[in-house]
Amino acid sequence: MPEPTPSTSRRGLLFGAAAVSAGVFVTGCTSNEPSDAKPTANDQPVADDKPGKPVTIGFAGPQADHGWLNAINEQAKKRAEKYSDVTMETTEGSNDTAQQIGQIETLINKKVDVLVVLPADGKALTQVGLKAMRAGIPVVNLDRVFNTPQAYRCWIGGDNYGMGLNAGHYIGEKLKDTPDARVIELAGLDNLELTKQRTQGFDDALKNYPNIKKVARQAAEFTVESGQAKMAQLLQAQSKVDALWNHDDDQGVGALRAIEQAGRDDFLMVGGAGALSAFEAIKADDGVLKATVLYPPSMAASAIDLARALGQGKGIGGLAEFEIPTSLTCYSAVVDKENVDQYMSTGFK
Amino acid sequence: MTQPVSPPRERTDKVPATGETPAWRAVLFRADLRTLSLLGVLAVLVLIGGITRPDEFLDTRNLQLVLTQASVIGVVTVGMTFVITSGGIDLSVGAIVALSSVWATTVATQEFGFTGILFTAVLVGLGCGLVNGVLIAYGGMVPFIATLAMLASARGLALLITDGRTQVVTIDGVLDLGERDSYVLGIPPLVLVFAAVTVIGWLVLNRTTFGRRTVAVGGNPEAARLAGIDVRRQRLYLYLLSGLCCGIAAFLLIVLAGSGQNTNGNLYELDAIAAAIIGGTLLTGGRGTIVGSVLGVLIFTTITNIFALNNLQSDVQQIAKGAIIVAAVLVQRRTASTT
Numbered sequence: 001m002p003e004p005t006p007s008t009s010r011r012g013l014l015f016g017a018a019a020v021s022a023g024v025f026v027t028g029c030t031s032n033e034p035s036d037a038k039p040t041a042n043d044q045p046v047a048d049d050k051p052g053k054p055v056t057i058g059f060a061g062p063q064a065d066h067g068w069l070n071a072i073n074e075q076a077k078k079r080a081e082k083y084s085d086v087t088m089e090t091t092e093g094s095n096d097t098a099q100q101i102g103q104i105e106t107l108i109n110k111k112v113d114v115l116v117v118l119p120a121d122g123k124a125l126t127q128v129g130l131k132a133m134r135a136g137i138p139v140v141n142l143d144r145v146f147n148t149p150q151a152y153r154c155w156i157g158g159d160n161y162g163m164g165l166n167a168g169h170y171i172g173e174k175l176k177d178t179p180d181a182r183v184i185e186l187a188g189l190d191n192l193e194l195t196k197q198r199t200q201g202f203d204d205a206l207k208n209y210p211n212i213k214k215v216a217r218q219a220a221e222f223t224v225e226s227g228q229a230k231m232a233q234l235l236q237a238q239s240k241v242d243a244l245w246n247h248d249d250d251q252g253v254g255a256l257r258a259i260e261q262a263g264r265d266d267f268l269m270v271g272g273a274g275a276l277s278a279f280e281a282i283k284a285d286d287g288v289l290k291a292t293v294l295y296p297p298s299m300a301a302s303a304i305d306l307a308r309a310l311g312q313g314k315g316i317g318g319l320a321e322f323e324i325p326t327s328l329t330c331y332s333a334v335v336d337k338e339n340v341d342q343y344m345s346t347g348f349k
Numbered sequence: 350m351t352q353p354v355s356p357p358r359e360r361t362d363k364v365p366a367t368g369e370t371p372a373w374r375a376v377l378f379r380a381d382l383r384t385l386s387l388l389g390v391l392a393v394l395v396l397i398g399g400i401t402r403p404d405e406f407l408d409t410r411n412l413q414l415v416l417t418q419a420s421v422i423g424v425v426t427v428g429m430t431f432v433i434t435s436g437g438i439d440l441s442v443g444a445i446v447a448l449s450s451v452w453a454t455t456v457a458t459q460e461f462g463f464t465g466i467l468f469t470a471v472l473v474g475l476g477c478g479l480v481n482g483v484l485i486a487y488g489g490m491v492p493f494i495a496t497l498a499m500l501a502s503a504r505g506l507a508l509l510i511t512d513g514r515t516q517v518v519t520i521d522g523v524l525d526l527g528e529r530d531s532y533v534l535g536i537p538p539l540v541l542v543f544a545a546v547t548v549i550g551w552l553v554l555n556r557t558t559f560g561r562r563t564v565a566v567g568g569n570p571e572a573a574r575l576a577g578i579d580v581r582r583q584r585l586y587l588y589l590l591s592g593l594c595c596g597i598a599a600f601l602l603i604v605l606a607g608s609g610q611n612t613n614g615n616l617y618e619l620d621a622i623a624a625a626i627i628g629g630t631l632l633t634g635g636r637g638t639i640v641g642s643v644l645g646v647l648i649f650t651t652i653t654n655i656f657a658l659n660n661l662q663s664d665v666q667q668i669a670k671g672a673i674i675v676a677a678v679l680v681q682r683r684t685a686s687t688t
Contacts, residue, residue, distance in 0.1 A: 070513030
């Protein structure tokens with residue numbers, strides 16, 4: 001009988017991705033003034049790759065039933081393995097609020113030094129975040145934000161509004177000379193707050209281009225199956241389209257399939273998230289997919305960096321602060337043919 | 350039954366003049382009314398679609414699209430109709446579709462090409478159906494519980510196999526089946542498979558001993574046992590049949606979506622049950638109609654299509670879908686009780 005796909009090579013790829021993105025991050029922060037960063041550096045306790053005080057990080061991640069969420073767990077794990085002074089206690093990923101609360105309480109009881117939590121539901125897990133903070137365990141809140149800043153020491157996450165904004169501006173610039181341009185949107189799960197934010201950003205960006213009109217929007221479910229089904233009907237409904245923004249590269253696999261089945265190539269498509277398959281399609285440039293806006297899973301690796309710095313009482317390199325910031329929003333960069341090589345290694349499968 | 354000759358008065362209108370109309374004719378007439386009411390619902394929907402979006406809805410490509418999208422869930426519903434007719438339920442169909450599709454799209458399976466993918470999908474479906482059937486028929490488990498357990502474990506296994514990743518199919522032979530070039534006289538191959546499964550399902554349920562046994566087991570299992578039917582073996586076969594349908598549906602889904610994902614077949618169990626019930630299959634067993642089930646599926650798919658063509662948002666879609674289920678079942682009850 002057939003065996004499940006071996007994934008060692010992908011793991012290696014993600015490990016590489018984590019390392020590369022870290023490198024990009026560090027150089028990005030320091031490259032503006034490379035010469036005079038040195039003198040003050042000695043005065044500040046800044047986290048670096050050198051082993052420091054041992055830190056135990058408790059990681060409560062999501063259930064990896066989607067490419068991006070899976071990448072989050074892998075990025076965190078690989079990043080923790082990189083540091084000899086970090087021990088990571090990982091709970092089983094969960095989509096269930098009650099279960100995740102139980103898991104985090106277990107980590108609190110184990111007295112980990114720092115907690116990194118990507119909550120199944122930010123609002124519902126606020127209480128357990130507060131509980132950890134009161135127990136003296138600082139929390140790094142990853143992506144889905146808790147209800148109150150009291151529940152976390154630091155938040156790091158993606159910019160959903162920015163994804164929409166940047167996708168809208170990219171499409172706007174491409175179509176600014178097209179009279180009466182028609183744009184459609186294949187959104188993600190409509191009952192998620194992030195979907196509304198992505199759409200809001202997209203709409204706001206399009207307001208800058210009066211010649212462009214969004215003529216249709218359908219919500220899919222972040223799955224290939226729903227992406228194919230919704231896209232097939234969107235295309236049937238709209239015989240003339242100039243651009244499409246699809247919120248998610250995973251459902252984009254299905255959307256691209258529907259576009260191929262309908263035999264359509266008369267518009268440009270922008271994806272979202274940053275899947276490897278999307279990068280490859282952009283690089284090959286043989287279809288409608290021309291760009292994708294990032295929602296980088298490397299934020300999980302950065303969350304481990306922050307947790308380690310927090311545990312060791314240090315700031316982060318390239319900033320003048322003695323402590324880590326309270327909030328970090330990752331940039332939703334637009335990846336197109338011009339810069340895809342730079343991001344290729346960060347693509348998730 | 351040793352009562353005197355004069356029959357009780359109120360029974361006469363319940364059993365109408367058997368001397369005038371043969372029983373089979375009454376049954377046929379009743380079934381026809383049910384089917385007609387469903388066709389009526391479908392006709393109204395087509396009218397709404399035609400009025401709101403004439404250019405897009407009444408287009409050959411749209412007809413092909415609706416039928417293609419009905420195919421995957423349609424095949425599942427045919428299997429579900431048998432199970433419900435026998436008085437059972439299969440909550441694991443969506444999960445079996447997911448497991449079959451991801452197992453069939455692993456790199457290892459793809460090395461065997463088209464046949465490897467097809468056979469793996471069907472075998473995994475059959476395997477899950479076998480487990481369901483043995484647990485229910487010989488383990489004495491309630492179908493609701495046994496298939497609920499299968500739902501959980503098959504989804505879990507699907508997640509384990511994929512590790513959350515989308516397994517894209519790279520075998521051209523499989524993908525070609527979904528392309529326009531492979532349409533037979535304008536009919537997509539997926540729709541042909543759906544049609545074949547429907548016809549075979551109808552023949553088996555209405556024209557074979559297997560079908561009569563299924564109805565008998567659902568109507569009264571004890572009476573069926575006394576009539577010499579091996580009720581347990583019949584139940585085993587029925588869950589196997591449902592699993593087989595899921596395997597076929599998984600293959601169709603692979604062709605359609607070009608990949609396997611552990612989220613495939615999400616909520617298929619509810620869609621299939623809803624379509625069967627709307628079609629006129631009794632949830633308590635003893636009566637089943639393949640034609641009704643297929644019409645139920647087509648009604649759902651057409652609604653979704655009209656919603657998408659008119660750019661309705663998903664919240665509105667869900668509310669309307671619920672309302673239409675209620676309306677269709679009420680119409681069903683009305684037409685069923687007037688005959």
